[in-house]
Amino acid sequence: MTTQQLTSKSPTVLSWQMRRFLIGSSLTLFAFILVTAYLTPFLYMVSTSLKNREQQTNPNSPLWPATVATYTYQDQVYTMYAVPTEQGVQNWALVKKGRDSSYFIDPSNPQAGLIEWKGQWRALQEAWVVKFEYSNFVSAWNMPGQAANFPRLFFNSTMISFTGVIGTLLSSIAVAYGFSRFRFPGQKILFMVLIATIILPRTVLIIPTYAFFVKIGWVGTWLPLIVPHFFANAYNVFLLRQYFMTIPREIDEAAMIDGASPLRTLISIIVPQSIPVLIAVTLFHFVFAWNDYFEPLIYLSATPQLQPISVGVQAFNFMYNQQPAMIQATSLLGLSLPVLIFLVAQRYFISGVVLSGAEK
Amino acid sequence: MVVTSKPAKISGLSFFEAKWGYIFISPWIIGFFAFLFFPMIGTLILSFTNFNLVNAEGLKFVGLSNYYKMFGDPIVYSALWITLKFTIVALPIGIIYPVLLAALMTAKGLWGRQLFRTLFYLPYIVPMVSAAWIWRGFLNTDAGWLNYFLRWFGLPTPDWLFTPFWIMPSLLIISLWGVGNAMLTMISSMQSISDDMYDAAAIDGAGPVTTFIFITIPLISPIIFYNVVLSMIGLFNYFLIPQILKGVAGDPGGSTMFYNLYLYKTFFTYQDMAYGATLAWGMFVLVLACTLFLFGTSKYWVYYTADER
Numbered sequence: 001m002t003t004q005q006l007t008s009k010s011p012t013v014l015s016w017q018m019r020r021f022l023i024g025s026s027l028t029l030f031a032f033i034l035v036t037a038y039l040t041p042f043l044y045m046v047s048t049s050l051k052n053r054e055q056q057t058n059p060n061s062p063l064w065p066a067t068v069a070t071y072t073y074q075d076q077v078y079t080m081y082a083v084p085t086e087q088g089v090q091n092w093a094l095v096k097k098g099r100d101s102s103y104f105i106d107p108s109n110p111q112a113g114l115i116e117w118k119g120q121w122r123a124l125q126e127a128w129v130v131k132f133e134y135s136n137f138v139s140a141w142n143m144p145g146q147a148a149n150f151p152r153l154f155f156n157s158t159m160i161s162f163t164g165v166i167g168t169l170l171s172s173i174a175v176a177y178g179f180s181r182f183r184f185p186g187q188k189i190l191f192m193v194l195i196a197t198i199i200l201p202r203t204v205l206i207i208p209t210y211a212f213f214v215k216i217g218w219v220g221t222w223l224p225l226i227v228p229h230f231f232a233n234a235y236n237v238f239l240l241r242q243y244f245m246t247i248p249r250e251i252d253e254a255a256m257i258d259g260a261s262p263l264r265t266l267i268s269i270i271v272p273q274s275i276p277v278l279i280a281v282t283l284f285h286f287v288f289a290w291n292d293y294f295e296p297l298i299y300l301s302a303t304p305q306l307q308p309i310s311v312g313v314q315a316f317n318f319m320y321n322q323q324p325a326m327i328q329a330t331s332l333l334g335l336s337l338p339v340l341i342f343l344v345a346q347r348y349f350i351s352g353v354v355l356s357g358a359e360k
Numbered sequence: 361m362v363v364t365s366k367p368a369k370i371s372g373l374s375f376f377e378a379k380w381g382y383i384f385i386s387p388w389i390i391g392f393f394a395f396l397f398f399p400m401i402g403t404l405i406l407s408f409t410n411f412n413l414v415n416a417e418g419l420k421f422v423g424l425s426n427y428y429k430m431f432g433d434p435i436v437y438s439a440l441w442i443t444l445k446f447t448i449v450a451l452p453i454g455i456i457y458p459v460l461l462a463a464l465m466t467a468k469g470l471w472g473r474q475l476f477r478t479l480f481y482l483p484y485i486v487p488m489v490s491a492a493w494i495w496r497g498f499l500n501t502d503a504g505w506l507n508y509f510l511r512w513f514g515l516p517t518p519d520w521l522f523t524p525f526w527i528m529p530s531l532l533i534i535s536l537w538g539v540g541n542a543m544l545t546m547i548s549s550m551q552s553i554s555d556d557m558y559d560a561a562a563i564d565g566a567g568p569v570t571t572f573i574f575i576t577i578p579l580i581s582p583i584i585f586y587n588v589v590l591s592m593i594g595l596f597n598y599f600l601i602p603q604i605l606k607g608v609a610g611d612p613g614g615s616t617m618f619y620n621l622y623l624y625k626t627f628f629t630y631q632d633m634a635y636g637a638t639l640a641w642g643m644f645v646l647v648l649a650c651t652l653f654l655f656g657t658s659k660y661w662v663y664y665t666a667d668e669r
């Protein structure tokens with residue numbers, strides 16, 4: 001298609017470029033509309049989190065955070081309304097209410113004095129001005145009525161995720177190294193078993209595991225959320241193995257011949273060459289552990305002061321489920337760190353997904 | 361046995377290799393038995409007992425009585441039906457939609473490709489709890505933005521989260537919000553298709569739709585298969601979003617009592633480990649059967665190029 005049309009005469013080239021431009025711009029427009037729909041819930045969250053109480057209960061209020069505008073005239077505070085006049089809709093303060101006509105003051109021209117407006121003031125809409133109610137975030141931060149405030153939940157999430165990351169890095173690096181660099185009987189079968197565990201549903205494991213952790217007294221501690229990660233998992237091992245395979249064997253064989261032990265080779269050759277994939281595994285696991293809800297829920301339901309953000313936010317929101325602003329403020333606090341990490345380090349996430357998608 | 365089959369020098373090396381190989385993979389071997397194999401067997405064994413954390417009336421084997429209870433339990437059937445109904449709708453949409461999205465993201469002439477990709481991926485990174493509460497507000501009947509927009513266009517405004525009929529589309533919309541990861545795996549698969557394929561199709565006079573159906577889809581079928589298997593398993597085990605939104609009651613009117621919500625309620629709220637294990641094992645057998653079935657059909661529709669395994 002390309003060669004044929006490019007070599008033809010210039011008018012065709014122009015129209016082809018025109019067509020290409022039109023296709024490109026309509027695709028982009030379509031994608032733009034779609035992505036706007038995708039991001040609207042975020043906008044809803046931000047906007048709602050900044051609304052005050054009066055606005056939330058007023059069905060005529062705008063979508064953005066706002067408050068009813070007022071105007072102080074002769075030391076009295078008056079509510080402003082959007083008044084339809086011959087000069088278009090004017091924002092005037094209602095000073096004297098009447099049945100068939102009311103008196104308004106125009107804040108942009110108070111010298112003009114009271115203006116009589118014929119019509120029923122009750123049919124008018126209030127005039128709104130943008131106002132951010134930051135106190136929702138103060139409530140979300142302090143979490144009144146909960147055993148743990150947000151900083152405490154944040155600390156818990158950080159500790160659980162961070163320790164889990166260390167565990168999964170140490171163990172998955174070792175296991176991936178074992179699978180990518182050493183031949184041993186049963187290697188193929190063991191690797192297939194490892195991959196097969198990806199499709200094992202968690203529910204078939206949870207009851208005996210839970211009962212076991214109850215028996216040994218680990219329920220109500222962070223241990224069930226941390227210790228299993230010190231034993232590698234299929235996703236990370238697969239990702240790391242894929243990457244280790246791309247490192248030329250000659251390099252670590254040379255190190256081995258120079259007398260380096262396998263462990264030394266791993267630490268001094270393989271690990272330094274694999275920094276990007278190690279960052280990817282770190283970020284994936286951190287975000288996974290940060291967002292995990294089910295396991296912290298069952299293991300920490302009786303110890304709220306140890307809960308991570310996911311479970312803490314859920315408990316708080318369930319308690320305040322009649323206050324949308326507070327709910328959206330905590331939701332925003334809850335998603336801020338993972339989203340920030342993703343936006344800053346997105347190339348590692350994307351390369352990680354691409355690498356794990358290979359060879360499937 | 362390995363030692364005798366090979367010359368002495370190599371066998372020394374292979375013994376060395378095997379030793380270190382086992383040492384390095386040992387964390388996974390231990391973890392596999394401790395956190396996967398034994399719990400799995402444990403679930404099976406518990407399903408034949410009366411094990412219960414609440415009243416310790418003495419552990420004993422009760423034969424198949426938990427299974428009789430399960431097959432006679434009307435909630436099991438309704439929960440299974442709710443789960444299957446959701447899966448049948450959400451599985452094809454949850455695959456076709458990211459394929460189309462990936463096609464759009466890789467289309468020639470699209471501007472701001474990287475930015476779009478990032479923004480479509482973004483909701484996937486949002487914690488489930490935050491996502492559920494955002495949507496709970498967004499879909500609110502009176503104050504939610506979706507109904508605000510629908511009202512603005514003069515369309516009917518459903519009671520999304522509070523009627524047994526509309527709750528299912530709501531849950532579907534929420535799950536399609538997190539489609540970014542599937543989209544990204546499909547984008548990377550589409551980009552690995554060589555341009556020669558497309559050039560050859562163009563020479564044969566194939567249009568974009570024909571090319572997409574007969575070149576792109578077969579060549580990305582392994583990644584589609586991978587996503588089908590994982591999302592089927594995910595959908596069979598779906599319950600967390602309804603649990604966050606509605607608690608364990610399965611509201612409205614029991615319409616979100618998914619199989620795994622019932623399982624969770626049985627073992628966690630009622631602490632009935634034995635019956636919970638029976639329900640878990642039942643689901644495991646079902647998932648395993650469906651997975652094997654998918655693998656069985658894969659040779660008819662999943663296309664592996666010759667140089668791949």
